[in-house]
Amino acid sequence: MIPLLRNTSQQKPLFHIIHEDDRYLLNTDDAEWFQVLYHFRYERYVGFGVDYYNALHEFNQKQAREREERGVEGEKDARETKEEARQRLLFSRVTMQAEGERGEGVLFEVKREDLSLSGVSPESIAPGKVPFRFGGKKPKCFFALLKSFIGATIMGFPAEPEKVYRLLKSNPSFARVCGFIPRHVRDEYCSEHIPSLRKLEQFDQIMKESGIWARIKVEEVKANITSGIIRKENELVGDTTHYYAYSGFETVVYKDASGKEQKKSQSKVTKRCGCEDKQGCSHSWGLSDDGAGTIVKSGGKMYWGHKASVLGYPRQGIPLDARAIKDAATFDGMTLYPHVKEVFEMYPEIQPSVERVLYDSAGDSDEIKKKFREDLGIEVKVSFNPRRKKEITEDLPRGIDKITPYGIPVCKAGYEMEYQGMRYEHEKFIYQAPKDSDNAPVCRACYHREDCCPNATGGRIINISFDLLPHIDPKDPPMAKRYKAIMSRRPAVERMIKRLKCDFGDDRLTKRGNDSFQAYLDKTMIAFHVLLRN
Known part of the structure; x- marks a missing residue:
């Protein structure tokens, strides 16, 4: 199928072939992916296409230089043993640094290359039209490659080259709407042929290393905010989630500041070179899967994986950003402030309207709340967690059996008393017995009434x-209806995570490293906001 949206300088197509299955897909509610790709507005991505072709040229030049330098031995005077590298890499992790030294560098930062100095002009590219280069084969169309990755994600498949390649080979309608043709149509090489797996991997690698995936994500979110598709809210909600890593780990023994031996799980140490003698070559050691770590969940469950921080609007259930965390073993509470701050830097238009951030109990820290209040002028509401507090069974009012760690009195008949308010000058919380289905107090028919409240x-x-509930803040008691109403919106982040993690991909990664993980998150965010706009 010839794309309808072409540059005005191009020759208009004389013939336009309509396929029966394309017509059907355009008129069915179960094929949103086809409608999005068919009406794809390529003009939004021309600037990114220019940057991609520039990055592709630099990538090819770099590959040529590496081929020429291959076999040249490096310096052999500075070698590091594998154990030395293991210890060095361990103590360079965020979770092994002193709290004062960590700063706000717990989030993974995408490297963005300067691709402005180039010979490619926006007028020289369009769907089916690629820039001219002396020498080499004609490159694949950027817009067709981009559509194939976005389309695969909208269809619910992980945005990885292997999945995209299978879809292009097995689904003719998908290949046509992206802008590709089968290989048997023309015998000679053609840039419109369905790309090989290697070409798709190369495209994904270039987009990742040049930071184009991250830039497209930001522009998609900005476009939806500016157009009003995303309405500004006075609250943000956040949480972390984990993805299963595509790697193994080893246990590293080290000595802490006091000289005592400790153990910590870490990704295996390896070298990325092709040398046969890795122990003796001069190349540096590195982690096989940087960023992966042991993630501890409630109930003592532990997972080996990568961790991401997600922020969004709770009422609309729309994620604004998903960011990889440098070290998956990082405590969740450390990621909230730097992530909110970076979201405000990326989308400054939303900051004036935000008054509150909702988070789980990991953010229940006076230091975190103070930082938000003083630096950003917003409050933090967290899910109440009494942690190791036990039930109170002594010095209780008559007829009360216990008070739960959450501050709820339970009478001897098993009824939970309802919070009514407080007498602040007398430092007292006020509770009242609940009512039955007839709107009458349960005390009237209670067999403990004579001993409790005759x-x-x-x-x-x-x-x-x-004093009986010292772990509950009287200024903001979690038993209050207002507190419960506010925190009822916090689970919205779980639905955002489910959409990004399950509906637009998979929770099991197929690549290693924080850069690949961040690119995976960016691709799911792009697909979400493209579909939201359409």
């Missing part, structure tokens, strides 16, 4: 001293 006509009312 003279109460409207149900038992009790006062609990602040």
Whole structure:
């Protein structure tokens, strides 16, 4: 199928072939991917296409230089043993640094190359039209390659070259709407032929290393905010999630500051060179899967994987950013402030409207709340977690059996008392007995009434001293209806994670390294916001 959107300087197609299956896919609700790709506005991505062709040229030049330099031995005077490298890499991790030295560098930073100095002009590219280069084969169309990755993600497949290649080979409609033709159509080489797996891998690598995936993600979100598709809210919600790593780990023994032996899991140490004698060659050691770590969940469950921080709008359920964390073993509470700060830097238009950030109990820290309040002027609301607090069973009012760690009194009949407010001058929390289905106090028919509240006509009312619940902040008690109403919106981030992690991909990675993981997150975010706009 010939793309309808072409540059005005190009010859208009004399014939336009309509395929029956294309017509069907355009008129069915179950083929959103086809409609998005068919009406794809390539003008939005011309600047990225220019940068891609420039990066492709630099990539080819770099590959040629490496082929010429291959076999040239490097310096052999500075060698590092594998154990020395293992210890060096261990202590360079974020989770092994002192808290004061970590700063805000817990999030992975995408390297962005300067591709402005180039010979490719925006007028020289369009769907089916690629820039002219002296020597070498004609490159594949950037827009066709981009559509194939976005389309595969919208269809629910991981945006990885292997999956994209299978779809292009097995789905003729998908290949046509992306802008490719089968190889048997023309015998000689043609840039419109379905690309090989190697070409798709090369495209993904260039887009990742040059930071184009990350830049497209930011522009997609900005476009949806500017156009009003995403409405500004006064709250942000965040959380972390893990993806299973495509690697193994080893246990490293080290000595802490006091000289005591400790153990920590770490990705295996390797060299990326092709030397036969890796122990003796001069190339440097590195982690086989940098960023992977042991992620501890509730209940003592542990996973080996990568961790990502997700931020979005809770009422609309729209993620604004997903960022890889440098070390997956990093405590969740350390990622919230730097991520919110970077989101405000990427999208400054949303900062004035944000008044509150919702997070889980990992953000329940006076230091974190103070930092948000003083630096950004917003408050942090977190899910209440009493942690190791036990039930209170002593010095209780008459008829009360216990007070749960969450600050809820339970009477001897098993009813939970409802929070009503507080007498702040007397430092007392106020609770009242609940009502039954007939809107009558449960105390009227209770067999403990004579011992508990024989003279109460409207149900038992009790006062609990602040001192009895020292772990609950009287200024913001989690038992209050307002607190519960606000925190009822926090689970929206779980739905965002589910969409990015399951609907637009897979939670099991097929590549290693933080750069590949971040590119994977960026591709799912791009597909989400492209589909949201369409």
